[in-house]
Amino acid sequence: MSKRPFRLGIAGVGLISEQSHIPAALGLPGVELVALIDPVTARAAAAARTFRIGARAAASVADVADGLDGLLIASPNNTHADLACAALERGVHVLIEKPLEVSVARGERVAEAARRAGRVAAIGYVTRFRDNVLLLKDLIDGNHFGPVIQYAYQFGTPGGWPSLSAYTLDRSIAGGGVVMVSGTHFIDRALYLFGMPDSHRYRDDSLGGPEANACIELHHAVGGHAFTGHVRLSKTVRLTGGLVVETRDGFLLARESNDTPLRFRPHQRPDLAHDLTSDRDFGYPRGMGVFQRQLLNFIAACRGEAAAAVPVEDGLASLRLIESLYRSREPLPEDPGLAAATTAGAAA
Amino acid sequence: MKKIVIVGASGLVGSEFTERFLGRSDVEVVPLIHSSGSAWRLARRALPLRQVDLLDPAQLSAALAGATHVVNCSRGSDAVMLEGFGNLLKAARAAGVRKFVHLSSVAVYGDPPPPEARVENAPTRPAPGSYGATKLRQDELLQQAARAGLPAVALCPPNIGGPYAYFHLQLADGLRQGSLALVDGGTNPCNTVDVGTLAWTMEQALDAEVNDGRRVFVLDPELLSWAEVFAALRAELAGLKEPRPVAADEVRRRTAEPVVSLASSLLRPLSGDVREALRRDRRWAAVEAAAKGLVLRLPAGAKEFLRERFASPPDVPYWNPDSRLAWRALSQQLRTVRHEAGEARRLFGTPPALTARGSIARFAGWYRRMIEPSGDYALIRHLE
Numbered sequence: 001m002s003k004r005p006f007r008l009g010i011a012g013v014g015l016i017s018e019q020s021h022i023p024a025a026l027g028l029p030g031v032e033l034v035a036l037i038d039p040v041t042a043r044a045a046a047a048a049r050t051f052r053i054g055a056r057a058a059a060s061v062a063d064v065a066d067g068l069d070g071l072l073i074a075s076p077n078n079t080h081a082d083l084a085c086a087a088l089e090r091g092v093h094v095l096i097e098k099p100l101e102v103s104v105a106r107g108e109r110v111a112e113a114a115r116r117a118g119r120v121a122a123i124g125y126v127t128r129f130r131d132n133v134l135l136l137k138d139l140i141d142g143n144h145f146g147p148v149i150q151y152a153y154q155f156g157t158p159g160g161w162p163s164l165s166a167y168t169l170d171r172s173i174a175g176g177g178v179v180m181v182s183g184t185h186f187i188d189r190a191l192y193l194f195g196m197p198d199s200h201r202y203r204d205d206s207l208g209g210p211e212a213n214a215c216i217e218l219h220h221a222v223g224g225h226a227f228t229g230h231v232r233l234s235k236t237v238r239l240t241g242g243l244v245v246e247t248r249d250g251f252l253l254a255r256e257s258n259d260t261p262l263r264f265r266p267h268q269r270p271d272l273a274h275d276l277t278s279d280r281d282f283g284y285p286r287g288m289g290v291f292q293r294q295l296l297n298f299i300a301a302c303r304g305e306a307a308a309a310v311p312v313e314d315g316l317a318s319l320r321l322i323e324s325l326y327r328s329r330e331p332l333p334e335d336p337g338l339a340a341a342t343t344a345g346a347a348a
Numbered sequence: 349m350k351k352i353v354i355v356g357a358s359g360l361v362g363s364e365f366t367e368r369f370l371g372r373s374d375v376e377v378v379p380l381i382h383s384s385g386s387a388w389r390l391a392r393r394a395l396p397l398r399q400v401d402l403l404d405p406a407q408l409s410a411a412l413a414g415a416t417h418v419v420n421c422s423r424g425s426d427a428v429m430l431e432g433f434g435n436l437l438k439a440a441r442a443a444g445v446r447k448f449v450h451l452s453s454v455a456v457y458g459d460p461p462p463p464e465a466r467v468e469n470a471p472t473r474p475a476p477g478s479y480g481a482t483k484l485r486q487d488e489l490l491q492q493a494a495r496a497g498l499p500a501v502a503l504c505p506p507n508i509g510g511p512y513a514y515f516h517l518q519l520a521d522g523l524r525q526g527s528l529a530l531v532d533g534g535t536n537p538c539n540t541v542d543v544g545t546l547a548w549t550m551e552q553a554l555d556a557e558v559n560d561g562r563r564v565f566v567l568d569p570e571l572l573s574w575a576e577v578f579a580a581l582r583a584e585l586a587g588l589k590e591p592r593p594v595a596a597d598e599v600r601r602r603t604a605e606p607v608v609s610l611a612s613s614l615l616r617p618l619s620g621d622v623r624e625a626l627r628r629d630r631r632w633a634a635v636e637a638a639a640k641g642l643v644l645r646l647p648a649g650a651k652e653f654l655r656e657r658f659a660s661p662p663d664v665p666y667w668n669p670d671s672r673l674a675w676r677a678l679s680q681q682l683r684t685v686r687h688e689a690g691e692a693r694r695l696f697g698t699p700p701a702l703t704a705r706g707s708i709a710r711f712a713g714w715y716r717r718m719i720e721p722s723g724d725y726a727l728i729r730h731l732e
Contacts, residue, residue: 152727158512159358159386169384169391177392208394217724230724235388236512237718244727251730265730335511335714 006299009035009068009092011061011083012075013044016097021072022051024291031295035064037071065090070302072295073097074124076167077175081106084121088113093120093302095295099184099322100315102175107319111312120301122308123315125188129293132254132262134282136245137193139252145264146248148194148222151229153186155256156239169210177210179322183233186243188310188318190229193245194220196317197229202325205332212236213332216325258290350554353378353415355436356422357397358387360512361451361505364547365419366390380411382424389512402432408439415440417554419449429482430489437493445498449553450490452502452563454539455480460683467688468504468563487563494561501553501695502563505546506539506687507680509568509707511714513543516707518677519581520715523588527674531681532596534575539687540568542707545699552696564696567689568704574681580705584712585720594673596682602675 008025010017013036025033035056036044044057058064061071061083070093073083080101084094088110100107100123114121127133139145167173168181179187190197197218204211216231232239241256250266261275283306284293300306352369356362357379369375370393380400381387387397400411402422412418418440424432440448456472457465458480464470474480487502494500507515522528549566558564572580582588626632643651702710721728 150727152721152725154721154725154728159388169387169397178388206392209390209392210388212388212392213718215724230727232725234718238517239719240721240728240731242728242731244730246727251727253731255731270730335717 003030003303005030005032006302007032007034007067007069008295009033009037009061009064009071011037011071011073011087012079012097013038013040013047014074017072017074018047018050020291021074021295022047024289024295025072026051026053028292028295031299034067037061037064038075061086061090061092065092068092070095070120070298072124072298076173077180078102078106078173081109084110085113088117088119088121091117091119093122093298095120095122095124095298096312096315097124098126098188098315098318099123099175099180100312100319102173102180104316104319104323107312107316111316114312120298120308121312121315122298122301123188123310123312123318124294125185125310125314125318126290126294127185127189127258128192128310129284129290129297130254130258131277131282132257132260133189133192135262135276135278136243136252136254138278138280138282139262139276140193140245140247145250145252147225148220148227149246149248150227151194151243151245152231153190153229153243154232154234154239155182155186155241156232156234156237157182158234158236158238171210174210176322176326177204177206177214178212178233178235179204179214179216179325181210182235183214183216183231184318184322186231186233187321188314189243190218190231191314191317191321194218194227194229195222196321200321200325200328201330202328203330203332205334206329215332349374349376350416351376351378351414352417352419352554353380353412355380355400355402355418355420357381358385358390359421359423360508360514360543361546361550362419362421363389363512364510364543365421365550366395367393368547368551378411378415382422382428402428402435405435405439408435409442412439412443412445415443415445417447417449418443418445419451419550419554421451426482430485433486434489437489437498441493441496441498447554447559448490448493448498448500449550450486450500450502450561451550452487452504453480453483454504454506454565454687456484456487456504456563457685459679461685463685465685465687468565468691487561491561494559498561499559500561501556501558502561503546503549503553503566503692504563505541505566507541508543508546509540509704510543510711513711515540516581516711517715519577520585520588520711522674522677523578523581523591525672526589527672527677528578528591529594529673529678530575530578530591531594531599531678533593534578534591534681535573536681536684537571537686538574538577538681538704539571539683539685540577540704540707541566542568542702542704542710544710545702545707548699549692549696556695558695564692565687565689566692567687568707569689569699569701570703570705571686572704577704577708580708581712584709585715594670594678598670599675599678599682603679 025031033055037058038044041057041059048055071087072095074097080096087094198221199219201217204214212235214233218229220227243254245252253263264274297309301308354362354366357366358381366379369377379397381397400407458473472484474484490500509516546566578591
């Protein structure tokens with residue numbers, strides 16, 4: 001017997017919805033996109049016309065909740081809890097774009113609402129669904145190349161992702177700067193791959209506004225085995241994005257890309273580059289994009305057929321670590337060369 | 349007190365100019381941005397950034413209320429750079445600003461620029477539809493506005509260098525990847541200005557006795573040749589490859605616009621895709637099948653003659669040592685003109701003593717600190 005279509009709503013019709021979530025939903029068999037919710041209903045209606053779908057445009061979750069099985073929330077960070085709680089209280093499962101919220105306290109409201117309602121609350125850390133991340137996790141957990149010795153990660157884009165409402169530049173709405181806006185993806189992956197660090201050091205360049213550059217040290221101890229990860233994030237310079245994990249046997253390289261294979265360079269011959277693929281599918285159809293994998297997993301979790309790959313507890317763990325980082329903040333030293341040039345000739 | 353509205357404040361020059369006034373009590377700056385994407389350099393300082401669309405005159409006049417000076421560093425689509433720029437000039441006139449400082453470009457002289465472009469009043473000949481043509485139209489609009497009473501000046505920088513500068517980043521990346529070469533020994537001048545020198549000059553221009561919208565070159569003192577620029581970068585940064593020599597004629601040949609003739613345009617419809625589509629027409633398919641049948645019935649010698657005469661030769665995998673070269677970037681080295689900064693010195697004074705070499709050192713210090721994977725991030729080198 002074929003299943004009834006999964007009736008999905010999307011709250012927040014901004015860039016990420018238009019570019020990724022709506023196309024992913026429309027391209028997945030068995031999903032019916034029935035509602036687009038945005039305080040600017042004209043935007044929602046325009047998106048429905050653009051994609052030539054009959055989804056209802058609405059201003060609030062309450063207007064459409066009765067007809068929904070699940071709600072994907074892709075609105076500014078500080079609106080996630082209110083939207084999620086409104087949906088959960090009406091028995092609607094939620095998939096929330098990263099990060100879960102702007103603070104642990106607000107995130108806990110969602111976790112509590114999901115527990116009370118007995119509904120799924122999953123977090124949209126979409127990079128978890130990459131083949132290279134799934135395989136890396138499998139290899140690290142299996143100790144395949146020996147224990148981890150250290151790792152380094154970096155990601156930087158000069159600007160990028162200009163949100164329609166510019167909320168990412170407002171600390172009170174986004175919950176932070178580069179760490180919260182784009183770094184949160186790796187914070188989640190670091191927890192997934194290596195577990196919660198025992199201690200950390202955190203530096204950023206905030207001078208009152210959202211930090212544009214941040215350097216993080218994460219000190220882990222797994223079963224008596226200690227190692228450190230170094231993470232740097234930037235919104236002002238382009239940095240070759242990716243993770244390098246040094247293990248006993250060599251280096252595992254995962255580029256910041258949805259479709260680049262995991263690579264291994266042995267210690268004895270670092271000039272040799274082995275691209276690693278696995279015959280295992282890790283539960284997702286081969287060739288399916290990460291946004292569709294994420295939605296597929298969410299729907300399976302709503303139907304009780306699988307566990308949510310990124311449950312709300314993982315979203316809370318990321319927020320706890322980010323809050324802890326911000327609490328321990330040290331300033332990154334300003335570039336003396338820049339300061340000199342800025343003031344040069346000022347008195348002329 | 350001055351109230352300076354900076355349009356396009358999140359770009360390289362706009363950010364540098366905005367940062368000059370931090371902590372200054374004699375100036376109020378109003379940074380205007382188009383989108384949030386590249387505004388992080390300023391946003392971290394908790395500056396009150398305001399999003400404004402130059403195509404919206406009402407937004408503009410609100411943003412310019414009370415402004416004494418306007419500095420335009422904006423870029424964008426042709427609509428923004430022409431219609432939006434026109435709106436900005438109107439709003440500035442309406443606000444009664446004391447000086448409008450506009451960022452022009454040496455691209456207005458064309459590529460390559462004529463030898464007369466040593467000085468500002470040389471003929472301007474940008475290719476139609478090019479960036480230079482749009483910048484030239486802006487300069488003309490500025491001069492019209494100046495004639496109508498808006499005190500204005502256009503500063504005209506060549507390649508802009510220093511920290512964050514795309515020009516120096518592109519050279520460093522190109523030398524690292526081996527995609528840059530020295531054209532005819534790299535003896536032609538590399539016209540540059542450090543972004544700090546440019547920002548200093550922009551500040552001087554706010555009060556300078558020049559109001560007619562004229563264009564003024566802004567340059568590094570002591571310009572270098574391309575060979576000297578590459579050598580200075582390689583001395584500062586590790587891992588940059590030595591650029592190999594390439595002849596100017598080769599660069600000209602590789603970057604020449606293809607000549608489109610009427611005959612080649614007519615033959616284009618006979619490409620494989622078009623023929624494939626035509627085959628779906630029964631009558632065309634019948635004609636093609638008949639022609640093929642005719643050829644097959646020809647004597648072997650005739651068929652061989654046709655094959656040798658008309659068939660493409662087999663593919664040969666020629667190894668091309670130049671395949672990695674960024675020919676478009678190399679074409680900059682064909683420019684022989686050395687712009688002169690006499691007018692800028694006369695109008696604005698002598699800038700802080702930051703030479704082209706000093707600009708490269710400043711860029712390299714920033715690059716080592718922000719980008720190079722060293723120290724704690726040395727592992728990242730394995731990704732490259």
